[in-house]
Amino acid sequence: MKNILRLVGFCSIITFMHCKNEPSEAVHTPQLSRFVAANSDPEAIMIADAAIEACGGTEAWNAVKGLKWNFFGRRWLLWDKENQHVRIDNTQNDTKLLLDLKTMKGRVYKDGKEWTEPDTVQKYTNMAYKQWINDMYWLVAPLKIKDEGVRLRYLGEDTTQTGIASDVIELKFDSVGVTPQNMYKLWVGKNSKLVAQWAYYSDATDSVPSMITPFDNYLRYGNVFISGDRGGKRQLTGIKVFEELPKEWFENFDALDFEHL
Template identity: 45%
Template sequence: MAKLTKNLRIVLPILLAGVLLIGCEARQENNAQKNTVSTDKANKVVQNSDPKALAIADSVIEAMGGAQAWEETKVIRWNFFGRRTHTWDKEQGRDRISIPGQNMEITLDLKSKEGTVVKNGEPLTQPDSVQKYLETGYSMWVNDSYWLVMPFKLKDPGVSLGYMGLDTTRVGTPAHKLKLTFGDVGMTPENKYHVYVDTTDHLIKQWAYFSKASDDTARFVLPWKDYNRYGNILLSGNRGSNTLSDIEVLEEWPYKQ
């Protein structure tokens, strides 16, 4: 759970995806299964979303580098608001979280949610403590990665997109306004977002967060600024008074394990 300001705490939803294919025959079979599942999931998004909103979401992903570039991105590293650093092995589905303030390092398999915890230079061995910190680490990854890569998640399974018309951001940028709501997915499916897509460059320039889909007043409205290219994709780290810094795209996991 990330603290934006003194009294603002949120946990943001995100969805996990990833298939590890081993061997030629297994690869072909699994690819066929993956394509079928992906099609089914995509159909659910289409059925629950406005066609214009879907088209705008496609334009966002393309402006960010495209779906293929995102799929081929292997490892992303970033610092979340000066509090902790993630090294997310997107290809293999794992994350290492370094938390200097607690002198802690969590290495986590994002599918099984198993992993290791090192505190003050020593591995933790007490199962209850390890489990507690692994659960905390997973929540951190869920939250912190959504702050960075949300534009690539617009068409994830369970997401419903609505088109709310033309609007402007707080700094006056003309934008398409999309509404994001969620089915029974993620850690906080009751959340809602309004996303503002620049009508010129098709990049997200602002988002508004609502604790509940029924809420009329946003908990916060923040900019998405300072897009830069990392590897073959664009990412933004500027959220106004808060910053996702030290962003990198790596070709391989930089650790031995």
């Protein structure tokens, strides 16, 4: 599992989503690990550590077994973080995708049946992987500030668009993944130590971000704190942390009542 996930880094905006303002990120392992401190500013590392701790800390995040959430009303996601299985149920149609992150093998249900043609399965397996990467990073980016390949730089003090006094850190990436040219800026509240806002740059040389959104309304889920409010219609809802997920959720396409899981 770890060998597979080490091969990927931060990705570009997902093209099939037809939206240029949705950043995406590839996960390396379920743990915060292999961050090289020598490649980052000490002050930026200190702020990043405080932001991670404000969300519950590394130990609490590592202890999370599974997650459920709805991405912008488009789809439900179940992530068995411990065993590395993903299920995605589209809310606009009957498409359901199952993905084993250890083997990168998937299954596809759409238009009332399971599809087994290799090309179709591969196409939707790739889609499931990209959707999971994207949607997961939108959900828990503050807990992944110190992932492998991340380089941090302290940019100074600033206020968010809503006036929150913050320290700003820049995230760039080593030569990992598909698009290491991506860049993020995170505003970390001086009082709360929580990530209060982010800006996404599709290229680190861009002078203007593709997108700026808040991280509002943090709530506690288990022992971690997660913000599902990215402003306006960008809402991550139905969030739940699981201590255990039934394996059958990832083995068949039976309908699930996601609202009440």
